[in-house]
Amino acid sequence: MTTSPDPRTIRLEAPDQSFRLTPEERASIRPGFDVDALERLLAAIEAPVRPFLLSRFQAPPPGEAPRIWVKMGDAALQPLLDEVWAPVYEMHPDMIDKEPKEYPGRELARQRRDARAQGPQ
8 A cells, every 4th residue: 555645745656667867867976876776766756856866966066065965854765865875885884883973874784784794595
């Protein structure tokens, strides 16, 4: 059963199955983020908001600091954001246990790391 999104959320009732990032947009995503997960996240939100959220994962213009997005206001969207961020920790495994800030994806990266350490089951 699909529940309707909270009227205060940007989440769609069902993801937009036709939404795809262009090759140029994919190429503009900063290293470390999961582009496929970002595409799934963007497909799950209202179209007018997509460019803004996408911009938080793209390389900034020269001379500007990178912009980041760390929390979704809708609990149903947060796991998608975690998937976008998880590879950041996989690229920097020491951050999983030592990073003092609560960026998204850390727990997911920890679970993936632990599953790899246990090997095939």
